[in-house]
Amino acid sequence: MKKHDQDFMKRQNRLTVFEIIKNQRPISRASIAKQTGMSATTVSRIVGELTEEGYIQESEQVSAGLGRKSTLLGLVDGSVLSIGIELDRHAISVGIVDLQGNIVCSEVYSRLSEDSSTDTLERLGSIVLEMLERNAIKRNRVVGIGVGLPGIVNIEKGIVVFSVQLGWKNVRLSERLKELTGFEVAVDNELKVKALAEHLKGAAIGSNRTALIGFGNGVGSALIIEGGIYRGEMNSAGEIGHTTIDPNGMxxxxxxxxCLQTYINISSLLSEANKIRPIHTIEELFDAYRVKEPWAVHLIDRALMYMSITVNNVVCMYNPDSVILSGELVDKFPEICSEVKELCSTRLVWEPLRESFSFHRSELNERGVVIGSGLLAQTRFFVLE
Ligand SMILES: [Zn+2]
Structure with a gap:
């Protein structure tokens, strides 16, 4: 074998061993050898290297039969970290995420909807640097930054092409945030990173055909097919909120x-409610709904019907095995999930497909985008040397 090929094989073997420990920890050297077909000596050598480099450690001993002990291997907490950011109209959430998708520490900051992209990015830069310093996190442990936001994102170039919610057009986010922090920066649509997080760590573990639907300040969906995010030509696949329901509608x-979202999203619901009486928050609207003020019952029941229609349309188009409901409305009012489920299973999902998928509520809730963005950065920038 040529030297070049030998080096390649070595790197591949290291990566394979590392991925197995990461995904199946705690695990013994013997099981790794069995799964990979590598010799016990090769596995032990690689494990030795990875331990020395600070990625893995021996975690516990178990009995391996006949009085023999077998040592299990696990990851070293914090050996690889990334920064996950969720950028929304009124809030910025930042968290430090480890290899297992745990949030090591996090903060939420308010944002004014009129803040420009320039100001927001400069603020983000200092938030990130302060957070690392305050938590005494070494820069060399951080592989990069991931940002999830509502809108259409060019992931190759790191450009926010268009975001109605943020009011941004063609913002070179990755480039600017890298200048400000020195870290590599990946950016993606928030629902796509959320779907990734639910797939790797939340409600959709084990499902390879997941549709995640978000109901909040906008309406959108994201699809995982055979373990990967379906993106479409412009990375805008799933923007179901802007499908047309009524050409003469609001x-x-x-x-x-x-657009579909004008019957569901928070700002539309509030602007409709304010035609009746001053309603400042979505909580106030739900209070009116719960005491059965007729106009509020009409508005929310109509929203629930359109949410169920959204599920039907997604199920008809993609035939997923699981559907996850997420977003601010679902997080704040969990009863939405059971109401929509009821409407779907009795009337609004096309009958032959009613039993074809399982229904879930987001498990990661408001942490989903931060976790998914952090994992995105790790997928893009972590290289096992
Ligand atoms: Zn629209």
Whole structure:
């Protein structure tokens, strides 16, 4: 074998061993050898290297039969970290995420909707650097930054092409945030990173055809097919909130009339409610719904019907094995999930497909985007040398 090929094989073997320990920890050297077909000597050598480099450690001993002890291997906490960021109209959430997708520490900051992209990115830069310093986290343990936000994102170039919620157009986010922090930066649509997080760590573990639907300040969906995110030509696949329901309907903030989200999203619900009486928050609207004020019952029941129609449309289009409901509305009012489930299973999902998928509520809730963004950065930038 040529030297070049030998080096390649060595790197591949190291990566294989590392991935097995990461995904199946705690695990013994013998099981790794059995799964990979590598010799016990090769596995032991690689384990030795990875231990010396600070990635893995011996975690516990178990009996391996006949009085023999077998030592199990696990990851070293904090050996690889990334920074996950969720950027929304009114809030910035930042967290430090480890290899297992745990949030080591996190903070939420408020953001004014009129803040420019320039100001927001400069603020993000200092938030990240302060957070590392305050938590005494060494820069060399951080592989990069991931950012999830609502809108259409060019992931190759790291450009926010268009975000109605943030009011941004063609913002070179990755480039600017890298200048400000020195870290590599990946950016993606928030629902796509959330779906990734639920797939790797939350409600969709084990499912390879997952549709995640978000109901909040906008309406959107993301699809995982055979373990990967389905992106489409412009990375905008799943923008179901802007499908047209009624060409003569209410104006959507995207500029078109009658988009699906105008019947569901928080700002549309509030602007409708304010035609009746001053309602400042979505909580106030739900209070009115719970005491059965007729106009509030009409508004929320209509929203629930359109949410169920959204599920039906997604199920008809993609035939997923699981559907996860997420977003601010679902996080704040968990009863939405059971109501939508009921409507779907009795009426609103096309009958032959009613039993074809399982229904879930997001397990990671408001942490999903931070975790998913952190994992995205690790997928993109972590290289086992
Ligand atoms: Zn629209």
């Amino acid at each position: 104006l959507c903030e995207c500029g078109k009339p009658g």
